[in-house]
Amino acid sequence: MSVSDPVADMLTMIRNSVSVKSEKVDIRPSKLKMEIIKILKNEGYVKNFKKITQGEMDIIRVFMKYDEKEQPTIHGIKSVSTPGRRVYSGYKNMPRVFNGLGTVIVSTSAGVTTGKKAVLSKVGGEIICTVW
Template identity: 40%
Template sequence: MNSDPIADYLTRVRNAIKANHRIVEIPSSNIKKEITKVLYDKGYIQNYKFEDSEVQGTIKIALKYNPSTKQSAIVKLERISKPGLRKYAGSEELPRVLNGLGVAIISTSKGVMTDKEARTQNIGGEVLCYVY
């Protein structure tokens, strides 16, 4: 049993990038599906597919690489709010990642979204991770 499923998700993606894998499979949950949708919308992953089964299901993520340099679109994935120490931010103090070049994924009352979307909707929430 994993105590932090979001950290496990980020670690699996990070390890797949380091091993230059094209596709990574991750056990599914609703929060992981929402994080995957945000990563796809912001162009960090090439595609994704939710495969539901009777028990849990999986998420298949096709990672994105630059065709000429073979560099991954994701340079760093960093978990911010951990089970032992949750990090919350109001709409005024939402973090800016790499001065706006990266995204912070925020879990709000209106769902999982980026820091920019949360700022425009003027809502805060739990800062899940940084991606750049």
């Protein structure tokens, strides 16, 4: 039986795009992926994104962000929860990435948010990924 993880596939596509210094990457859309990409844009990891239709298929086009030295703003992106191993955390035990310099993306009962906002709202949830 094969198990797919669409979120991990999206993160791998972003990681590969950054490693070859690509300008953009096209991703198959879902509500969860769209929320993760919105957080990446709000936190300053990607330049922009837009949802477009090519023929009968929808895609999310994510534009990568680089600094003035052509270095990517995403140094690393790692999936934490998988379909076979879900990782949960309460707001009191929310992990920190690089002593607060990175971002934890969490799926809470109030929606998908960053770890810092989840702690301020006092809600825990499933840890989706970490970005630094």
